[in-house]
Amino acid sequence: MLFSFTIDGQTCQYETGTDIARETISGSSNSYFITGKNIESKYGKVLGLPKESTLIIDDGESAKSLESYGRVMSWLMENGAGRNSTLAYIGGGTVGDLAGFVASTFKRGMNLVAIPTTFLSMIDSSIGGKNGINLNGVKNMAGTFLNPSRIVADTSFIKDNTPLIMAGLPEAIKHGFIKDRWIIDKLDKNNFEDPGFLEEFIIHNARIKAEICSLDPYDTLGTRSLLNFGHTVGHWIESSSKNRINHGEAVMMGMFMESTVTSAMGLTENTVPEKIRLLGEKLGIPTKIPDSIIVTDLTHMEYDKKINGDDIYLPVVTSPGNSKIVRMKLKDLKSQIEKAMVG
Ligand SMILES: NC(=O)c1ccc[n+]([C@@H]2O[C@H](COP(=O)([O-])OP(=O)(O)OC[C@H]3O[C@@H](n4cnc5c(N)ncnc54)[C@H](O)[C@@H]3O)[C@@H](O)[C@H]2O)c1
Numbered sequence: 001m002l003f004s005f006t007i008d009g010q011t012c013q014y015e016t017g018t019d020i021a022r023e024t025i026s027g028s029s030n031s032y033f034i035t036g037k038n039i040e041s042k043y044g045k046v047l048g049l050p051k052e053s054t055l056i057i058d059d060g061e062s063a064k065s066l067e068s069y070g071r072v073m074s075w076l077m078e079n080g081a082g083r084n085s086t087l088a089y090i091g092g093g094t095v096g097d098l099a100g101f102v103a104s105t106f107k108r109g110m111n112l113v114a115i116p117t118t119f120l121s122m123i124d125s126s127i128g129g130k131n132g133i134n135l136n137g138v139k140n141m142a143g144t145f146l147n148p149s150r151i152v153a154d155t156s157f158i159k160d161n162t163p164l165i166m167a168g169l170p171e172a173i174k175h176g177f178i179k180d181r182w183i184i185d186k187l188d189k190n191n192f193e194d195p196g197f198l199e200e201f202i203i204h205n206a207r208i209k210a211e212i213c214s215l216d217p218y219d220t221l222g223t224r225s226l227l228n229f230g231h232t233v234g235h236w237i238e239s240s241s242k243n244r245i246n247h248g249e250a251v252m253m254g255m256f257m258e259s260t261v262t263s264a265m266g267l268t269e270n271t272v273p274e275k276i277r278l279l280g281e282k283l284g285i286p287t288k289i290p291d292s293i294i295v296t297d298l299t300h301m302e303y304d305k306k307i308n309g310d311d312i313y314l315p316v317v318t319s320p321g322n323s324k325i326v327r328m329k330l331k332d333l334k335s336q337i338e339k340a341m342v343g
Contacts, residue, residue, distance in 0.1 A: 001199050005210040007129060008217035010147040014206050016122070016199045021090065021115050021154040022047055028088060031113070032081050034072055034099055035090040036063060039117055043157070047090065053079065063094040064133045064140075072102045086111040086149075092118035093125035097140070100131025104146035114148040119168035122153040123175070123205035128213035128224075145218055153206070155198050165192055166285070170230070170248040172201070173279060174255060175208040177272070178226050181321030183208075187279060222313060225325050229315040230255030233337065240293045252280055256287035261336040262316045267326060269319040289341065 004013045025033065025047055033049055036059035040049070055075045057068050076087070087110055089099035096114055103112035114126040132143025158164045169187075176183030183204055191197050209227070216223035234254030237245055245253070256276045262268040280287035307313075312333055316326045 001203050003203065003207065005207075005214055007147050007210070007214045010129075010149070012127075012147050012149060012151060012210075014127075014151045014153070014203075014210070016153040016155060016202045016206075018155050018159075018195050020152055021157070024113070024115060024150075024152045025049060025088070025090075028086060028113070030084060031086040031088050032076060032079065033088050033090060034095065034102075036060070036092075036095050039091055039095075043090075043117075049090070057095065057098070059091075060094055061134065063091070063098045066133060066135065068098055069102060069133050072098065073106055076102070076106050081106065081110065083107045083110055086113055088113035088115060090115040090117060091121070092116065093121045096121055096125055097131045097143070098133060100129070100146050100148075101133055101143055104131065104144040109146070112146055112148040114151045116151065116153055117157040119158050119165045119202075120171060122158070122202050123168060124171045124209055126151050126153075127206055127209040129217070130219075151206075153202055155195055155202070159193065159195060159198060162192075166283070167246070167248050169283060170251040170255070170285060172205050173276070174227070174229050174251065175205050177255065177259075177276070177317045177320055178229050178315065178323040179208045179212070179321060180204055184275070184279070184320055187283070222325055225313050226315045226323055229317060229323065230258055232312070232314060232333075233257045237289060237293060241290075245290070249286055252276070252285045252287055253289050256280065257289060257337060257340060258314070259317055260340050261333065262314070262326075264336060264340065267316050267318065272317055272320060275320060 001017065002015050004011055033054040034057055037056055038059045040056045055072060057063055087099055087103040089095050096116060100112060103110050116122045116126040126148065129145040129147040130143065131146060132140035135141035172183055186201060212224060212226055230251040231254060234250040237250040237253050238247060256273055259268050259273040259276060263270045263273055277287045307330060310330055311327050312330045313325050313327055314333065315323055317323045
């Protein structure tokens with residue numbers, strides 16, 4: 001399945017299917033590949049990565065370090081990469097964030113191709129052009145925008161890996177509630193073992209992310225904030241739990257809490273929080289914020305980038321599949337959350 005989209009004049013071809021990564025790699029010319037250790041050891045042989053033009057880097061969050069960045073830049077230099085070369089990554093959001101940053105800065109920019117290997121990276125992080133590395137323990141402190149010219153989402157990486165799909169599902173649920181009811185309805189009867197279903201599901205999600213990003217290419221117009229549904233409260237849960245609650249679960253709890261609050265304010269159809277709770281129950285993703293999270297400690301919310309002075313721009317789901325941005329007083333949101341937590 002194929003579709004293409006354009007963000008700020010840069011066209012990207014998005015493709016999903018089974019066993020399509022190998023042919024993408026073998027059909028590339030003047031290309032340099034980076035991948036993580038886990039992917040190389042699990043899929044290196046099947047993918048046929050050319051030894052002379054492949055660099056294997058650390059996996060996970062440590063890929064997004066200044067050290068990895070320097071290593072990839074030096075390797076490209078030593079191996080004669082130029083402005084007309086392509087940097088292709090095979091990996092999840094971490095390897096992708098690093099690759100995007102390298103590709104946008106090496107000789108002031110080279111072509112980027114994404115071969116995402118996690119469900120999250122297929123439906124979210126490979127799309128929209130954001131990239132970056134972490135500095136001094138702070139996430140995404142250095143980064144730019146660069147859209148890949150091609151994204152190849154090969155379902156063979158994820159089809160038998162339930163935890164990888166589960167980790168990305170909250171973002172898919174988010175896409176469904178903000179813009180595409182089809183996603184919510186299909187989640188009720190999901191069958192991720194069916195490759196045809198998985199491809200269709202991936203395409204629906206990729207289209208939503210691409211559509212929203214194309215309206216706000218550099219995250220300056222407010223439209224991209226819709227993708228933050230569940231994340232305002234979610235980030236606070238993640239930080240308050242000292243990351244014991246993972247990102248996906250925190251977003252799920254965040255969507256439930258934010259929709260409960262906006263429903264009490266009359267902004268959201270009151271079926272929405274219950275739908276989120278039931279989906280969480282069905283899929284085994286918790287929606288209730290644990291009692292160990294301190295109700296009054298909402299300080300982390302002050303650092304949310306969607307906050308402007310005393311006001312916050314909150315993405316609000318009005319009904320399943322529909323949403324808008326609402327400006328409200330931060331103190332009102334906080335007091336509603338406190339009320340909802342006690343109730
Ligand atoms: N740029 C964006 O727009 C954007 C959006 C969302 C998240 N992100 C970033 O994405 C990162 C998270 O990415 P992620 O969730 O894809 O995880 P990840 O890249 O951290 O990968 C998680 C683990 O899974 C392994 N892995 C990857 N693919 C695998 C496969 N097919 N089979 C087995 N193991 C596999 C990796 O080696 C790693 O150990 C974060 O750094 C986050 O900040 C970026």
